[in-house]
Amino acid sequence: MDCIFCDIINKSASAEVLFENEKVISFLDIRPINYGHTLVITKNHFDNFLLVPDDELSELIRVTKVMSNAIIKGLNSEGFNIVANTGRAAGQSIFHFHFHIIPRFRNDNFSFKPNLKSYDNGSMKEFAEKIKMAL
Ligand SMILES: [Zn+2]
Numbered sequence: 171m172d173c174i175f176c177d178i179i180n181k182s183a184s185a186e187v188l189f190e191n192e193k194v195i196s197f198l199d200i201r202p203i204n205y206g207h208t209l210v211i212t213k214n215h216f217d218n219f220l221l222v223p224d225d226e227l228s229e230l231i232r233v234t235k236v237m238s239n240a241i242i243k244g245l246n247s248e249g250f251n252i253v254a255n256t257g258r259a260a261g262q263s264i265f266h267f268h269f270h271i272i273p274r275f276r277n278d279n280f281s282f283k284p285n286l287k288s289y290d291n292g293s294m295k296e297f298a299e300k301i302k303m304a305l
Contacts, residue, residue, distance in 0.1 A: 171215075173215060173264075173265070173266050174264060174266075175211050175215075175264060175266035175268065176215050176266060178195070178197060179195055179211075179213050185197040185198070185200075186198040188208060188237065188240075189233065189236070189237060191233070192213070193212060193213055193214075193226060193229045193230075194210060194211065194212055194213065194229055194230055194233045195210075195211060195213060196208055196209065196210045196211075196233060196237050197209055199270065203272050203280055204272055204273045204274065204275065204278055204280065205245075205273070206241055206244075206245045206247070206273045207270065207271070207272050207273065208237055208241060208270070208271040208273075209268045209269070209270060209271075210230060210233055210234045210237055210268065210269045210271065211230075211266060211267065211268040211269075212226045212227075212229075212230050212267065214226060215266050216266070216267045217265045217266070217267065218256045218257065218262065218265065218267050219254055219256045219267055220256070221267070222267055230269065231269075234252060234269045234271060237271055238250055238252070238271050241271055241273050245273050247273035247274060247275065248274060248275050248276055249273075249274040249275075250271050250272055250273050250274055251270070251271075251272040251274060252269055252270065252271055252272075253269070253270040253272065254267070254268070254269050254270070255270075
């Protein structure tokens with residue numbers, strides 16, 4: 171299976187690695203939204219968020235927090251977004267699950283530009299019921 175992130179883990183592809191332990195590795199995104207845009211991934215390959223076992227996800231989010239702190243301190247970032255795209259419809263392009271940490275600055279010209287919807291009469295409850303029934 172071809173996976174650029176597995177290649178980075180195996181050191182057959184290069185990356186600007188920021189942190190690494192037994193389970194998790196973090197490196198700079200080569201196409202940053204803002205400079206310092208960081209990725210955090212498990213060393214085991216999982217296609218998406220839903221497939222990552224809880225213990226590995228727990229370590230992944232712990233390291234994501236550590237990296238976020240380092241971005242704030244190291245880059246004087248005023249904030250950050252943690253993003254995880256899951257599925258092609260959500261813009262996932264590399265199918266080895268990863269968190270993005272995007273350093274943010276006032277007036278950095280980046281926006282998710284949401285087109286916010288409104289719920290029609292009663293439809294909010296319908297959506298809530300569909301989700302709750304699936305729990
Ligand atoms: Zn992989």
